[in-house]
Amino acid sequence: MTAITPDTPLPLPSELRTRLDRAVAQVNGVVLGKANQVNHAFVSLIAGGHLLIEDLPGVGKTTLAHALAATLDLSFQRVQFTSDLLPSDIIGVSIFERDGQRFEFHPGPLFAQLVLADEINRATPKTQSALLEAMAEQQVTVDGRTHTLPAPFFVVATQNPLDLAGTYPLPDSQLDRFMLRISLDYPSREAERELLTSTNRQELIATLNPCMNAADIQALRQFVGSVVASPALIDYLQALIAATRSHADVRIGLSPRAGLALLAAARAQALLGGRGYVLPEDVQAVFVPVTAHRLTLGGAGQRDRVAVARELLAGVAVR
Amino acid sequence: MRLDSRQFDLAALTVLCAVLLHATHFPLWLSLAMIGLIAARWLQRRRRPDWGKPPALLRLPLTLALPVVVWLQYGNIFGLDPGSVFAVGMLVLKLGETENVRDARAVATFASFVLMAALLFEQDMLTTLYVGLGVIPLLLLLRALEPDGSDAAQPAARVLLRDSRGVLLNLLAAVPLAALVFLFLPRLTAPLWATQSVPQGKSGLGDSMSPGGMKDLFLDDQPAFRVSFVAPAPPPAAQRYWRAVVLWRYDGLTWARAGGGPLDPTRQELRAQGPEVIYEITQEPGRQRWLFALDLPVADAPGYARDEDFTLAAARPVDKPLRYTLRSAPRYTLTGLDSQQRQRALRLPDGFNPRAVALGREWAQQYGDPQRIVQAALDMIRADFHYTLSAPELGRNAMDDFLFETRAGFCEHFASAFAVLMRAAGVPTRVVIGYQGGYWNETGDYMVVRQSDAHAWNEVWFDDRGWVRVDPTAAVRPDRIELGSGANAAFNRWYGSEWLLALRNRWDIANRLWTQLVVQFDEISQRGLLRGVGIEKADWRDLGIAFALGMGLFAALGLWWAVRRERGDADVVDRAYARLCTRLGRLGFARAPSEGPADYLRRLLQQRPQARESLEPLFARYLQLRYAQSEIADAAARDFARAVRRADLAALHGT
Missing domain, CATH: 3.40.50.300 (P-loop containing nucleotide triphosphate hydrolases)
Structure with a gap:
């Protein structure tokens, strides 16, 4: 790379x-x-x-x-x-x-x-x-x-x-x-x-x-593959994915395929922003649309998946 | 796994270092044989690697021959010297059959023991340094044996450089640990292994004197002891007579310690006249028990015994550096000589040196007065004797030959001949051996006396004064006394050039410090150190606790360092950014935990557009370092951290 x-x-x-x-x-x-x-x-x-x-x-x-x-x-x-x-x-x-x-x-x-x-x-x-x-x-x-x-x-x-x-x-x-x-x-x-x-x-x-x-x-689509996702960015991405798997209201968290989709979408977002590398902001921009429909909610009250996804995003710190 | 050539070379180098370290106390032929074996094995491995290790038919006889060789050389296979030969020989033989990684590890492990064993012989600074140097190839070998240690793709020199750096860093990291162990590990008052065997090759004064016996000493440039004067200034060169042993008994060839009956320390009483000299002596280890003193030591100190002839002796041979303080009276009177002593100081063996005895008797009749007899002898020596280190061989009547035929020799000849003449003339006389001279080290403010300063002189009894020092050698060669052994041609080269002399002085100071601070650091020094930090009574338990605490701290530090290192330089950037965020937070612009850097910057600039100039480059650098590349260069990371430290955030103040 x-x-x-x-x-x-x-x-x-x-x-x-x-x-x-x-x-x-x-x-x-x-x-x-x-x-x-x-x-x-x-x-x-x-x-x-x-x-x-x-x-x-x-x-x-x-x-x-x-x-x-x-x-x-x-x-x-x-x-x-x-x-x-x-x-x-x-x-x-x-x-x-x-x-x-x-x-x-x-x-x-x-x-x-x-x-x-x-x-x-x-x-x-x-x-x-x-x-x-x-x-x-x-x-x-x-x-x-x-x-x-x-x-x-x-x-x-x-x-x-x-x-x-x-x-x-x-x-x-x-x-x-x-x-x-x-x-x-x-x-x-x-x-x-x-x-x-x-x-x-x-x-x-x-x-x-x-x-x-x-x-x-x-x-x-070719160029998307060459957008840099640094180790720090991958750390953040993994923290997000891990958070979906441990959130109280989420019964089934993100699959590895969802993680790949999130990274690909973040790369495309960076490309659209004119950048050759992915920022946490790129991940954040696509996180809700990429993940909300893939979360399987559980728990007592029926919650909106989008709201849960936003909550997840706010709960994971960018270091 | 079979060793590659680089790994084997390192193993061979490690073994070679171990052999060289021990070569100083091995017979030369044995060292050469061992080096030859290493070289042969190395060549074989290089030229014909397909041969593998030598066949058992070759290895077995060699292994069996080793104890035989040791036995033949030393007549024993136990003890320090035979043991070291045995160990080093085994190490060399192990290299002979080293083919795989496991063997090489065994070589490294055993080599570390063998290297350490060199310190049983010598503990001076150079030897310690050599042992430290010998450890480097050993550590390099261990590094090369690691699974990722042998990188065939890289050029050997580069790998060696990389490994050397790592090894040196390891050694450096081990220094605090070594210091900790050195300072706090509870010490045994007695050595753990009682190696009372005398180190071979250590020369020094004997406890007897025969013509030519000191010759080796004159060529030995090693320090015998060092003196620092407490008060007053050091005596003039002509007064620097360091007495060790007084010899009474003469058998026609050899002067020996006592002549019949034990010496009684209370027999004679010393009355000091005038000021005393107080000085501290640090004595190098040797074979004998004798301590050294200026004429004449007055006070007793614990740990050594004083004889009636003012010979000082430790309880056992001084086999490690010894420090003691003495007081001497340069001017003194002694109470009378009793008949037994007088008899001992006049006895001559029958049937030896008839001409000398005849001459002595003639003088006694001619002059009568002991003073004049002494003068006559000194005049005779001054008139037609000359001083040489290459004295001719002497026959059965050695002193006759010397006095009337060869007339050439050095201190031993003169002292011996003088004593024979005096005793024949009825003047009580004895021989003193010790050192004469001493080199004053200006820089270090102490005096060093070397083995080459060894000397022999006489003491003559005058009824009104007691024992008086007479040095017949001074009559023939006054400069020998004034200049010390420097007058001997063999060492003129040392004093030939100024800077060499300065270097020698510095070197001697370093050695002295080493001896005082490191080699002599014992239980008592340890207690003193602890008292210095306020621990009054430290027993071994306290020491053990301090030691364990220190070790724990060291391990924790090491662990912290390893973890930190694992995370690499991304961490430097990370921490710098966190610092920046904290600083901005204090100004009222705290970053939300989930806020990305670009969003954060955008928000900051919205609220404080005037900060664009200071913030934008910083953030751009951060994004670049942390997100635009997969690896962060050390320099760039540190650069960024520095930029954050220096960042001027004044534009964010106020509204």
């Missing part, structure tokens, strides 16, 4: 840097007042993870996904999950071709670089599983034949809060497939006012030009 001095923060080509900044700015121009969430979306993209947006209908989940799609020059598919959606509807299906006298695989909407899985928890567990397995393995197997998914492969899923009627909650083990889970919340007063007064978001998105292509994203 090469040591990086502040003078040369990152061996990131300046054009790539510019394009990344412009892409972030463009998405922020559409999704107003949600800089943090947009940032997390890019962390997920750069770190090679998938993103889960969980919130009430109508706060802009789909808008964020669409803005991302319009900003990134990637093949895009949107799948609206419903209770009657079948796995083959998203993966694809083999159909007997009369001309060729054989079965031909017809790829489903999953075969795209950016997939928007809207309202994922309205589908049955069977369909959810098909999606999540594809996300984990970057490939699908149909009729004994394996089909590789395109690269980069980035899934943005949205889901409604679990207490709404007509939802099939994702099992914990499958939530783990998402690197980050974010929520959007109501917009701030100013942002809402601008929403109300300015152009329709759909129209705005239609006018956007892509800023980054697949190659840029692949390059960024």
Whole structure:
């Protein structure tokens, strides 16, 4: 691992840097007042993870996904999950071709670089599983034949809060497939006012030009690996992970996979911040979205996972 | 695991050092044989490593030969000298069969014992230093035997340098422990192992005198004893006669201690006239019991006995450095000589030296007065004798040959001949051996008397004065008395150059301090030391407790150091940052425990933008050191710590 001095923060080509900044700015121009969430979306993209947006209908989940799609020059598919959606509807299906006298695989909407899985928890567990397995393995197997998914492969899923009627909650083990889970919340007063007064978001998105292509994203994912995580930083990361395993309200703490995801996300966060090394602040910035949905709470009272995650963060000292 | 060549070389070097340390008291041929064995084994290992260790057919006879050799050399296989040969020989033989790490460890362990054993022979500063030096290859060997010790990828010189540094650090770290053991380990009044055997090769005065017997002494430059004068100033050179033994009995060849009947210490009474000289003597270990004194010691001191002829003797041979204070009266009178003594001081063996006896009798008739007889003898010697260290061989009537044929010799010849002439002339005379002279060390304010200052002179009885010192050698060679042994050509080289002389003086001071502070540090000194810090009565239990406490403290310190070292220099940076945070906290900007450094800086600058100049570079350095690299260089870490100490936080004061 090469040591990086502040003078040369990152061996990131300046054009790539510019394009990344412009892409972030463009998405922020559409999704107003949600800089943090947009940032997390890019962390997920750069770190090679998938993103889960969980919130009430109508706060802009789909808008964020669409803005991302319009900003990134990637093949895009949107799948609206419903209770009657079948796995083959998203993966694809083999159909007997009369001309060729054989079965031909017809790829489903999953075969795209950016997939928007809207309202994922309205589908049955069977369909959810098909999606999540594809996300984990970057490939699908149909009729004994394996089909590789395109690269980069980035899934943005949205889901409604679990207490709404007509939802099939994702099992914990499958939530783990998402690197980050974010929520959007109501917009701030100013942002809402601008929403109300300015152009329709759909129209705005239609006018956007892509800023980054697949190659840029692949390059960024390469650079993430070279971001320095010093022994001191790893110490801090381990202290955080250990804290999740000993917290009174947490029944099952973070898995090693979650730890790896946390480090990868922190690296991506550092890269987005223009730094060649990870700071504790980078870890803190991504800690709640990376870990909250992976914590299995126990104890007497039902607590909010996000609140527990924040408490964990505040309880571990940065030395 | 088989030793690589570097490990074996170190083992061979360790054994070689042990042999060299003991070579001073080994017969030369034995040392050479041992070095030869080491060299042969080393060459074999280097040239034909595939041979492995020598076959049992070779090793077994060598091992069996060792006790035989010791027996032939010393006639005994017990005792200090045979024992050391035995031990060193075994060590050399062990090297012969050393092939793997286990053997090498055995070599190192045993070599440490053998090295230490060298201190049984000599405890002076140089020997101790040599033993310390011998320990270095031994420690290097142990280091090289560690699993990570032999790094084939690195150049040998670099590994050696790295290891040497580590070993020296280890030795340095052991110094406080050694000091602790030295100061507080309860001491036994008697030595743990009673090595009463006389160290060989230690020369010194004997308790008899025969012509030529002192010759070896004249060539021995070792200090015999050192004197510091309490009061008054040291006597002039011509008065520096350090008497050891008075010899009475002459058998025609040898002068010996007493002539019939025990000497009675109360027989003669000494009356001092004029001021006394008080002085302290630190005597080097030797073979004899004699103590040294100026003419004539007046006071008794505990621990030694004074004879009627003012010979002082310790209870047993002075086999370790001895310190004592004496008072002497340079001018004195003695009460009368009784008939038994007079008879003893006149007796000559029958049938020896007829010409000398005849001459003595002639003088007695011619002069009558003892004073004039003495003068006649001195005149004769002054007239046509000369002083030489290479005196010709003498026949049966040794003094006749000397007085009338060869007329050349040194103090022994003159003293012996003078005594024969006087006794023949009826003047009671005895022979005194001791040292004459002494070199005044200006820098150290003491006098050193060397073995080469050995001398023999006479004492003549005058009824009105008692025993009076007469030195016939002074008649022929006055400069021998004025300048001391420096007049002997053999040592002129020493005094030839100023700086060499200065060096020699300093060296002698260092040796004296070593003897006084280290070698002579015993139970009594230990008590004195404890009294110095307020512990009045320390028995061995108190000492043991002090010792255990000290050891515990030392172990705790070592542990702390090891743990600290384990954490490395990240810790230096860490502590410096913690210090910075504390300082900022005192100014009202405490850092929340979970606050990262960048956030902290941002908050500080929001509240005190004017502190940007002082804080930003510090924090940038911290981030750089702690988070931007996987390893922290020592220098950079210390640099940062210094910057934090010097940081000017004035901009954070006030509002």
